[in-house]
Amino acid sequence: MVIVDVKNLVKRYDKLVALDHLNLSVEEGEIFGLLGPNGSGKTTAINCILSLLKYDKGTIDIFGKKMSPNAYDIKKDIGIIMQNVAVFDELTVYENISYFCSLYIKDKSEVRRLTQEAISFVSLEDFTKFHPKKLSGGLLRRLNIACGIAHKPKLIILDEPTVAVDPQSRNKILEGIKKLNENGATIIYTSHYMEEVEQLCSKISIIDKGKVLATGSKDELKAMISLGEKITVEAYDLNEEHLEEMKRIPNISSVLYSNNTLEIKSKKGKNNLIHVLDYLQKSEINFGKIYTEMPTLNDVFLEITGKELRD
Numbered sequence: 001m002v003i004v005d006v007k008n009l010v011k012r013y014d015k016l017v018a019l020d021h022l023n024l025s026v027e028e029g030e031i032f033g034l035l036g037p038n039g040s041g042k043t044t045a046i047n048c049i050l051s052l053l054k055y056d057k058g059t060i061d062i063f064g065k066k067m068s069p070n071a072y073d074i075k076k077d078i079g080i081i082m083q084n085v086a087v088f089d090e091l092t093v094y095e096n097i098s099y100f101c102s103l104y105i106k107d108k109s110e111v112r113r114l115t116q117e118a119i120s121f122v123s124l125e126d127f128t129k130f131h132p133k134k135l136s137g138g139l140l141r142r143l144n145i146a147c148g149i150a151h152k153p154k155l156i157i158l159d160e161p162t163v164a165v166d167p168q169s170r171n172k173i174l175e176g177i178k179k180l181n182e183n184g185a186t187i188i189y190t191s192h193y194m195e196e197v198e199q200l201c202s203k204i205s206i207i208d209k210g211k212v213l214a215t216g217s218k219d220e221l222k223a224m225i226s227l228g229e230k231i232t233v234e235a236y237d238l239n240e241e242h243l244e245e246m247k248r249i250p251n252i253s254s255v256l257y258s259n260n261t262l263e264i265k266s267k268k269g270k271n272n273l274i275h276v277l278d279y280l281q282k283s284e285i286n287f288g289k290i291y292t293e294m295p296t297l298n299d300v301f302l303e304i305t306g307k308e309l310r311d
């Protein structure tokens with residue numbers, strides 16, 4: 001079943017086209033990653049999906065129904081964790097979670113049970129009486145998440161939940177998202193950290209300038225590009241002739257050499273590393289450490305757009 005279906009979404013801020021005929025299809029049970037650099041339109045897309053923002057063109061269906069600002073039957077099954085932490089400074093950790101949960105759940109004992117569950121889910125047991133101002137950035141993010149998920153929504157949308165978070169909290173957040181998904185929630189996760197998206201998401205749409213450039217699993221996305229592997233060799237005393245000869249090795253697409261480091265990019269194919277090693281030995285080139293890396297989502301982005309995904 002398609003849980004979120006976005007078709008041809010266009011959103012303009014005056015002359016700036018923030019979303020340019022964006023299409024997304026999120027299926028039940030997926031952890032769907034929206035990966036794109038800063039300013040690519042991720043938050044705008046989420047705000048439109050949630051009907052927090054008016055858009056110029058396109059359609060948005062959630063759970064098979066048209067989404068609108070008054071679609072409370074849809075909204076009750078959505079959990080939102082926004083980029084900017086949104087909690088009440090006057091309330092404690094426990095009171096904040098309980099408050100957000102009670103917006104959806106009427107039964108008081110059920111609210112208490114769900115609040116406790118959310119607290120242990122994000123491991124905030126030792127901080128229930130703290131006010132948000134006394135929490136570190138990472139703990140505050142975890143509180144933000146607990147507030148968004150306490151009512152057990154079917155669809156959880158997280159907009160860059162790990163920006164400026166310490167590694168320990170980041171891991172807790174990522175593990176928590178996996179667990180929420182295992183417990184049955186469909187997840188939409190926006191990020192500009194390709195490592196997180198690779199680690200977490202079962203399907204990924206790469207976006208830039210408000211457009212979807214490619215969609216698939218991480219393996220499908222990597223299969224879309226020509227880069228097969230990157231070979232790095234610590235090598236000494238190479239000259240221009242060596243570099244030119246190496247460029248002629250089958251499947252090698254680029255060769256760079258600086259600071260005694262040789263960086264070779266190869267297209268997909270068998271025995272690329274062996275061919276490079278053969279050449280180094282045959283040419284009596286002195287070399288040390290060698291390692292190869294498979295393409296990353298950054299390489300996918302680089303090949304499609306000609307620029308790096310990283311800031």
Ligand SMILES: Nc1ncnc2c1ncn2[C@@H]1O[C@H](COP(=O)(O)OP(=O)(O)OP(=O)(O)O)[C@@H](O)[C@H]1O
Pocket residue numbers: 013016018036037038039040041042043044045160192
């Ligand atoms: N309220 C606004 N008014 C005018 N332009 C805006 C507004 N909000 C966003 N934009 C612009 O729209 C584009 C998309 O921004 P958006 O915040 O959706 O991107 P993003 O991928 O979420 O980036 P980030 O990771 O930095 O939040 C950017 O060029 C941004 O400057």
